[in-house]
Amino acid sequence: MLTADWEAPLEAAPRRLFLPEVMWPSVEGERVVVSRADDPEEWQRWAETDVPIVTQWDDGDHTGPERGTLASSSSSMPSLVFDMFTELSVVDGAKVLEIGTGTGWCAALLSARLGADNVVSIEVDTTVAESARRALAAAGWNPEVVTGDGLLGWPERAPYDRVLVTAAVQQVPRAWIEQTRPGGVIVLPWGTGYGRQNAVVRLVVGDDGTASGHFSHPTWFMHIRSQRSARVRQSDYIPGDTWPDDTRRSDTGVPAAEVLDESGGTAFGFVAGLLVPECVYTYGRSPQGTLAMWLYGLADRSWAAVFFDEENPSGSRVYQGGPRSLWDEVEVAHRWWAEQGRPGHEEFGLTVTADGRQEVWLGEPGALVPQAVPAIW
Ligand SMILES: C[S@@+](CC[C@H](N)C(=O)[O-])C[C@H]1O[C@@H](n2cnc3c(N)ncnc32)[C@H](O)[C@@H]1O
Structure with a gap:
């Protein structure tokens, strides 16, 4: 949901400035191809619609207007972006690290809200990072965009007050916790890789090197490249x-x-x-x-x-x-x-311990969800 503090940033950094000429909006699981050159009105209509839009397939190996096999970069659904911003609870002057620059739109919104000097964004794909830098500069924003593996964070500018991750992980890397100051917040989509679904979790970093917090809603985020679900035949x-x-x-x-x-x-x-x-x-x-x-x-x-x-x-x-x-x-x-009464995502939580173990709990920390079917059942 778009809250009042994000209205001005949205006006200053509209999504359309960050979308490519050819893109694949997602409608009910299907993806249509839209080309600005062929149909500018249709392109504009999709740019203003609350849907995720795929912007790259197969890590860039696929080209042309057909859809590829695996969506590997996208502009996330706007309502989800603003939900995640709400979970991030940024305050004026906060220093933010974003993992997964994608189109650069989130980095632009964060820059408009906090000042570009307070924003660092990491993108693993060289071509995607380059076009995000171009789009950001053309729109008048110059946050630091690093090409690299976001799982390592970016220690050069640490500590951060907030970390926003826009690609799902199965394992939260220690680097994100170590590079966030105690009391800081990390918002990320987390999933096990069993199915396509993951869920947004809001981790608060403790003084003792742990990070813990509740999940909120389910999402279907694409995964961090090295943490994708196994593909089987x-x-x-x-x-x-x-x-x-x-x-x-x-x-x-x-x-x-x-x-x-x-x-x-x-x-x-x-x-x-x-x-x-x-x-x-x-x-x-x-x-x-x-x-x-x-x-x-x-x-x-x-x-x-x-x-x-x-x-x-x-x-x-x-x-x-x-x-x-x-x-x-x-x-x-x-x-x-x-x-357990068919609990929803928001009743579960995640703790990452100081030695990197992940504990999923139900209701409160310590009430752990079994990590395998117990042999006696
Ligand atoms: C859903 S998109 C991000 C959307 C983006 N925040 C926006 O505003 O458009 C996820 C991005 O994460 C990137 N990514 C995947 N693995 C990564 C990694 N290890 N480090 C950094 N970026 C990664 C993908 O290349 C993709 O561009």
């Missing part, structure tokens, strides 16, 4: 056209709406990522229209497939193979989440 798990001989078949009553991202983001995927470690999932509809979920083990070749019966949820079919029964583990995680 189904054929590595199920080589032929038929189920392997050791396939175990069963039924489940767990509803698709509670375990899949498309449900609008329950926190279950978040919980499953902790209780079912070393696992990724995908989902989609078969040509016949059946909603299916696939789970793949990362430490071995365990797999599971669930074909949801949306008319009769207790009759969904499950197939599993390999040393782990991944769907059974998901069911246990689901039972745990249901027993």
Whole structure:
């Protein structure tokens, strides 16, 4: 939400000044291509719409108007940007480090709010960093834009009062905590890599080298390059056209709406990522229209497939193979989440300890979420 203190910065640094000639706005999961040269009005309309806009595919390896495989840079959704600014709770004169410059729009807004001398932004992609610098200069803002790995922070200008991370991580690097002064705030999207969903967490840095705080809402941020979810191929798990001989078949009553991202983001995927470690999932509809979920083990070749019966949820079919029964583990995680009263993201929190361990808790620090399905369950 846009709060009063961000209205003037938004006027001084409108998003359209930071968008490329060709871009891919995201509408209901689909991406349309928009070219300013071909249709300036359409381009302008999207620039003013509250949607995320992809600006680079496949780390720049893909060119041309077709969409690529993996969105690797974007202009985040404006309402989300302002929500994250609210969580960051900047005060006049605060020194801010941004990780993931992207188009440069956030760096421009921060510069307009705090003065460009108080803003440093790091971007890993040389081409993206260069065009952000150009767009910032053309718009009249000159914050320091560093080309490099944001996981290392930027010790040259530390300590920072605030750190804003606009790409998701699975592991919070110690550098961000060490470079933030005690009492300072780090806002970042955090996820386990199990599914595409992550959630914004607001960490307050303590005197003792820890950082801790609550999650707020779910997001679908792209990941920091070196912390992307593992990509798997189904054929590595199920080589032929038929189920392997050791396939175990069963039924489940767990509803698709509670375990899949498309449900609008329950926190279950978040919980499953902790209780079912070393696992990724995908989902989609078969040509016949059946909603299916696939789970793949990362430490071995365990797999599971669930074909949801949306008319009769207790009759969904499950197939599993390999040393782990991944769907059974998901069911246990689901039972745990249901027993806790189906908590939302905002009821969870994260503590990063002084030695770098990550503890996810429910309700209050110390009430830890189990990090794997306990053997006795
Ligand atoms: C969602 S975009 C950032 C949006 C941006 N804040 C804006 O205002 O347009 C995420 C960016 O993080 C960058 N990124 C990924 N890994 C990174 C890393 N290790 N260090 C710095 N930037 C990284 C990507 O190249 C991408 O440009």
